[in-house]
Amino acid sequence: MRKVTILGTGMTKFGKDLDSSLKTLSHEAITKCLSDANISKDKIEAAYVGNSVAGLITGQETIRGQVMLRESGIGGIPIFNTENACASSSTAFHLAWLGIASGMYECVLVTGVEKMTHEDRTKTFLAYESGLDVETITSSSKQSTHSIFMEVYAEKAKVYMEKYGVTKEHLARIAAKNHTNGSLNPYAQKNIPMTYEDVLNDKIIVNPFTKAMCSPISDGGAAIILCSENFARKHTTNLVYVSGSIVNSTSINQDSNVIEITSKKAYSQAGISPEELDVIEVHDATASAELIAYEQIGLCGIGEGKLLVEEGVTNIEGVKPVNPSGGLESKGHPIGATGLGQIIEITWQLQGRAGKHQINGKPRIGLAQNAGGHLGSENAACTITILER
Numbered sequence: 439m440r441k442v443t444i445l446g447t448g449m450t451k452f453g454k455d456l457d458s459s460l461k462t463l464s465h466e467a468i469t470k471c472l473s474d475a476n477i478s479k480d481k482i483e484a485a486y487v488g489n490s491v492a493g494l495i496t497g498q499e500t501i502r503g504q505v506m507l508r509e510s511g512i513g514g515i516p517i518f519n520t521e522n523a524c525a526s527s528s529t530a531f532h533l534a535w536l537g538i539a540s541g542m543y544e545c546v547l548v549t550g551v552e553k554m555t556h557e558d559r560t561k562t563f564l565a566y567e568s569g570l571d572v573e574t575i576t577s578s579s580k581q582s583t584h585s586i587f588m589e590v591y592a593e594k595a596k597v598y599m600e601k602y603g604v605t606k607e608h609l610a611r612i613a614a615k616n617h618t619n620g621s622l623n624p625y626a627q628k629n630i631p632m633t634y635e636d637v638l639n640d641k642i643i644v645n646p647f648t649k650a651m652c653s654p655i656s657d658g659g660a661a662i663i664l665c666s667e668n669f670a671r672k673h674t675t676n677l678v679y680v681s682g683s684i685v686n687s688t689s690i691n692q693d694s695n696v697i698e699i700t701s702k703k704a705y706s707q708a709g710i711s712p713e714e715l716d717v718i719e720v721h722d723a724t725a726s727a728e729l730i731a732y733e734q735i736g737l738c739g740i741g742e743g744k745l746l747v748e749e750g751v752t753n754i755e756g757v758k759p760v761n762p763s764g765g766l767e768s769k770g771h772p773i774g775a776t777g778l779g780q781i782i783e784i785t786w787q788l789q790g791r792a793g794k795h796q797i798n799g800k801p802r803i804g805l806a807q808n809a810g811g812h813l814g815s816e817n818a819a820c821t822i823t824i825l826e827r
Contacts, residue, residue: 439539442680443670444825445663446475447782452658452770453627454555460492460502461509463659463775464551468510471547471661476673482663483543484516486534488527488550489774490810491565495556506551521774523569523810524721525685526550527660528777528821534664535683544669549661552774562655569811569818584643587723588652590812592644595726599646602741606646609725610634611747613651613767616722619754620764622795625779627656627770651725651767658772660779678785681803682708682824688816696820697734697809704805704822705736712736715758716801717787719780721809722765732760735807735822759797762787777808781823788827802827 448470450463464487472479487503498505503517520530527550534548556562566585567575575586598604614634620626632650640648670677682704688696705711712735720735722728732743737751737758746752752760763769763783766776784804786792803826811818 440541441667442535442538442664443667444678444680444785445545445665445670445673446471446477447662447785448472448474449625449660449779449782450658451625451627452656452772452779454655455657456555456557458553458657460489460496460498460506460551460553463553463657464506464549464661465509467551467659467661468512468547468549471663475663477545477663479510479512481545482512482515482547483545484518484537485512485547485549486518486520486530488520488522488530488548488778489552490521490523490526491568491773492553494565494568495553495561506549512547522819524723524771524773525777525808525810525819525821526774528781528806528808528823529685529819531662531778531781531823532683532685532821535680538664538666545663545665547661547663548778549659550775550778551659552772553657554655554772555657571813587812588644588647591724591727592647594815595646595724598726598730602744604729604744606638607634608729608744608747609646609651610637612722612725612728613637615753616761616765616767617650619762619795620768622793623764623769624793626764626768627654628764628768647724653723653766653771656770656772658770658775658779660775660782662778662782676789677827678788679826680823681710681826682822685819685821687819688813692814692816695734696816697731697807700820700822701735701807704824708824708826710803710824714803715805716799717762717784717797717804718758718760718807719763719765719783719805720760720807722761722767723771725767728760728765731807735805754795755798762792762795762797777806777821780806780808781825784825788825
């Protein structure tokens with residue numbers, strides 16, 4: 439397997455925009471990406487497109503990527519459509535990485551796009567339910583006031599909080615951190631800084647979560663150009679390498695955590711330990727998901743996540759900054775674009791291009807943890823991507 443590098447990145451501002459479409463979102467992200475890479479689209483040998491719920495929201499099925507990329511004048515090449523819940527675009531990234539690492543291609547495009555907003559909000563909330571085993575959903579559990587995933591995360595959070603002495607204040611401090619980080623990020627959907635008191639006093643969505651502790655409904659697009667090291671060196675000296683890329687699913691008997699297992703595989707592949715990470719983006723669909731992820735990716739021991747919060751370890755100026763972008767809670771969660779958005783953030787941090795939310799020092803290694811769907815008590819899918827300067 440040969441070295442794979444990120445040559446260009448581009449993304450839209452995440453947010454709610456009823457007038458946007460899959461085509462306009464993808465076109466904006468791809469145009470920015472090609473400009474950043476300083477290459478023409480005829481250099482792209484294959485394209486990998488991540489999307490989760492276009493069929494349910496827009497009715498566009500089966501040829502999603504072909505339809506979207508046509509808007510950008512891209513065709514006549516292999517186009518791979520990838521659907522893997524909230525991990526759709528990071529899964530597309532993994533497949534694109536394999537295409538370069540194997541020597542099949544020299545330069546490929548990865549894009550993730552999602553259109554979540556709809557005039558009929560019921561459509562959006564029902565789309566979320568497709569990330570579960572629909573045969574297990576009872577009619578009484580179907581609702582149209584918030585994502586069913588908030589219920590799923592809330593039940594897990596209550597068990598975890600009771601077991602390890604975690605309070606709502608811990609969750610509020612995580613959410614406040616992310617909203618404050620997001621206020622510095624021009625691509626973030628929610629850009630108003632919050633204190634933990636603001637978070638605690640926000641509207642209750644489902645106990646123990648207030649609105650500020652939950653990721654919002656979002657539209658957005660993101661794109662990355664991946665290429666071989668030789669190809670990249672002809673265009674830039676600011677190289678970022680993909681040193682780890684693992685996609686996994688929950689086990690049948692769920693005797694181990696999918697995020698923990700996937701992380702360990704990625705660390706082994708990259709030849710690093712969690713202690714070497716300089717910057718991290720995790721899948722904070724809720725504040726509790728971020729807290730638990732600290733332990734799952736090995737930043738601390740089981741039940742010790744709250745200590746990282748209390749000591750400010752994961753703050754943007756901390757020893758292990760987590761979600762300097764604002765995370766899903768603030769930057770937004772257009773589910774088919776979320777994973778690629780995380781990878782772009784890590785790329786920018788390593789290149790020193792993150793602007794006002796750039797972390798201190800000169801980060802060398804970063805990790806993006808993306809999860810999707812839910813089966814039983816576990817995430818159905820997980821990806822871990824490790825990038826290195």
